[in-house]
Amino acid sequence: MDAFTHLLAGFSVAAQPINLGYVFLGCLLGTVIGMLPGIGPAAGIALLLPITYGIEPTSALIMLCGIYYGAMYGGSTTSILINTPGESSSVMTALDGYAMARGGRAGAALAIAAIASFIAGTASVVLLSLLAIPLAGFALKFGPAEYFTLMLFAMTSVAALTGASLARGLLAMFLGLMLATVGIDLQSGQQRYTFDLPELQDGIGFIVVVVGLFAIAEVFCGLEDHLRGRAEIIRLSGRLWLTRDEWRRSRMPIVRGTGIGFFKGVLPGAGATIATILSYSIERMLSPTPEKFGTGMIEGVAGPEAANNASTGGAMVPLLTLGVPGSGSTAVLLAAFIMYGLQPGPMLFEKRPDLVWGLIASMYIGNVVLLILNLPLVGLFVRLLYIPTGLLLPMVISISAIGIFAVNGNIFELYLALGFGVLGYAFRKLAIPVAPLVLSLVLGGMMEQSFRQAMTISGADPGVFVKSPICIVLLLCSAIALSVPLLAPLFRRFTAGRSAMPAAR
Amino acid sequence: MLLVAGGYLYLTLALPTPALADPLGPQIFPMLVCAGLFLSALLLVVELWRSSSATRQATEPFDRRSLALLAGITAWTALYFFTFERLGFLLSTVVFLYALMTVFNPGRWGINAACAIGFALGAWLLFVVVLSVRLPQGFLSF
Numbered sequence: 001m002d003a004f005t006h007l008l009a010g011f012s013v014a015a016q017p018i019n020l021g022y023v024f025l026g027c028l029l030g031t032v033i034g035m036l037p038g039i040g041p042a043a044g045i046a047l048l049l050p051i052t053y054g055i056e057p058t059s060a061l062i063m064l065c066g067i068y069y070g071a072m073y074g075g076s077t078t079s080i081l082i083n084t085p086g087e088s089s090s091v092m093t094a095l096d097g098y099a100m101a102r103g104g105r106a107g108a109a110l111a112i113a114a115i116a117s118f119i120a121g122t123a124s125v126v127l128l129s130l131l132a133i134p135l136a137g138f139a140l141k142f143g144p145a146e147y148f149t150l151m152l153f154a155m156t157s158v159a160a161l162t163g164a165s166l167a168r169g170l171l172a173m174f175l176g177l178m179l180a181t182v183g184i185d186l187q188s189g190q191q192r193y194t195f196d197l198p199e200l201q202d203g204i205g206f207i208v209v210v211v212g213l214f215a216i217a218e219v220f221c222g223l224e225d226h227l228r229g230r231a232e233i234i235r236l237s238g239r240l241w242l243t244r245d246e247w248r249r250s251r252m253p254i255v256r257g258t259g260i261g262f263f264k265g266v267l268p269g270a271g272a273t274i275a276t277i278l279s280y281s282i283e284r285m286l287s288p289t290p291e292k293f294g295t296g297m298i299e300g301v302a303g304p305e306a307a308n309n310a311s312t313g314g315a316m317v318p319l320l321t322l323g324v325p326g327s328g329s330t331a332v333l334l335a336a337f338i339m340y341g342l343q344p345g346p347m348l349f350e351k352r353p354d355l356v357w358g359l360i361a362s363m364y365i366g367n368v369v370l371l372i373l374n375l376p377l378v379g380l381f382v383r384l385l386y387i388p389t390g391l392l393l394p395m396v397i398s399i400s401a402i403g404i405f406a407v408n409g410n411i412f413e414l415y416l417a418l419g420f421g422v423l424g425y426a427f428r429k430l431a432i433p434v435a436p437l438v439l440s441l442v443l444g445g446m447m448e449q450s451f452r453q454a455m456t457i458s459g460a461d462p463g464v465f466v467k468s469p470i471c472i473v474l475l476l477c478s479a480i481a482l483s484v485p486l487l488a489p490l491f492r493r494f495t496a497g498r499s500a501m502p503a504a505r
Numbered sequence: 506m507l508l509v510a511g512g513y514l515y516l517t518l519a520l521p522t523p524a525l526a527d528p529l530g531p532q533i534f535p536m537l538v539c540a541g542l543f544l545s546a547l548l549l550v551v552e553l554w555r556s557s558s559a560t561r562q563a564t565e566p567f568d569r570r571s572l573a574l575l576a577g578i579t580a581w582t583a584l585y586f587f588t589f590e591r592l593g594f595l596l597s598t599v600v601f602l603y604a605l606m607t608v609f610n611p612g613r614w615g616i617n618a619a620c621a622i623g624f625a626l627g628a629w630l631l632f633v634v635v636l637s638v639r640l641p642q643g644f645l646s647f
Contacts, residue, residue: 032631165549165552166548166552167545167546167548167549167551167552168549170541170544170545170548171542171545171546171549173541173545174538174541174542174545175542177534177538177541178538178542181534181538216582219578220575220578223574223578223609224571224574224575226609227574227609390605390606390608390609390610390611391606391610391616391617391620393605393609394601394602394605394606394609395602395620395624397582397585397601397605398598398601398602398624398625398628399628401585401586401589402594402628405589411586411587411589411590414586414589415583415586418579418582418583418586421579422575422579425575448534451534452534
């Protein structure tokens, strides 16, 4: 098989000691960066790009891949330990991961995140090697209308399936969409909701919102608990590692998460985020105890983590075959490619096979390195939980400030984040879930663009959203997602009363 | 009932402020979002109606002490941000951290000072030296 020989050649490139060194360094730096609240893979790659200037392109890109993977894992670490997602694709991990940490199972959560990421990442690179070209063709079938319905589905499933109350979830979702409309409208150049503040013209940054709603709000709640004498240092219970039962429960979510993640990653646009949402939703729907999600179900960590990493492999497909980035991070990678004078696209496979396959091979290696690096460090990371709250929480605020300032150097964003922190605190008191808000903020801009593009193409005919089979399927899925919280209690009462006969559905 | 009040407050904020008469474009989406907000607020009212009074009490109340605490920390953090650029990262961070740590980790001023200074220096090293991130220097010249 032609691809196979190329892959072996790629391994020979990637396995050169110097490249191995770069992968290792990249993973290490990436993990550290990813652990900072607010700085995710995209920002991490952007920050570390200058370090790669003096290095030969192939090696530099290999190192960047290492950073990418490292940053994704680092983001999961903070999601689990201090309920602060490093970036949007770690938001779902925070839901059950943090709950597990509070239950003393932080070690297991971190371990499963590492393992799921490894398995999914490796699997997705395999799939990438085999399926790159045919998948690119499928991705082209997604037009604006399909994108809109896809994002609608993702968001309705988050709103409906996180938290106990559908109405609160929807409220959070629409609030996020509202926030997403702040800024200069791209299609008409009109300023919306900017109140004449130049800082708001670019819209409200995602990092600002995430750091505020998660990190700072968490600090507020934590300090309040501390003063009330309610905070105890969470002792780790049981083994630091996974129990056999936890592993058994994680296996299928990992497999499913990998599949979902890879295929979603192939589609251009917020691949990782939507993939984690879909994975979480599916795990919850398939679980015999859906109401326990949010309290520390390991399936809720294994699935999204697998989806997260699988989507990186998937996101490489459009990047390498079509030159179209599949996500924010791959967009930065694209910028790096161009900076080195390489133009991704079908030609890249032919002109520079050594580069492409070297890259793919280093992704395999990066996964392995990440696992080796991070599993022993699980014990170390978990020690973070033992730092007295009075010391840790102020430092979190400071780290958050650094994270936000590092991106734009703008003090205004710090104040904005503080405001969101207060808002997040209020939300927690009101039992309004924060995840739908954050996610709809991320996706809102794209959703609106897709919506308007679809309407423009169809000449303001809303029927475009039910024309293609993909759209119809996705709309149906959204409807199902919305009705689940409403019908589930009825359904369960029904099946409980008739436990002898399986209820037909 | 607090929740309902919150919901409707957001609705009034969501009414599109820009008075663009002509372009149909920029207004469609906010309108839809507004409709969505209305619906979810309604749904929330319905949910509250149906839930028993026991669960209505389940959400934690805002008590005065918490609010005072929140206000205090927010004000202090805002001050920190204000001085971030003027005093420079190192100085403002050390002061900020030390004060908070003294409040929340009382009595151990040695450890607090060590942590505050250590953290600020460590972060400075990592970000400015290793990663070449711009952090404000204030009036300290390095």
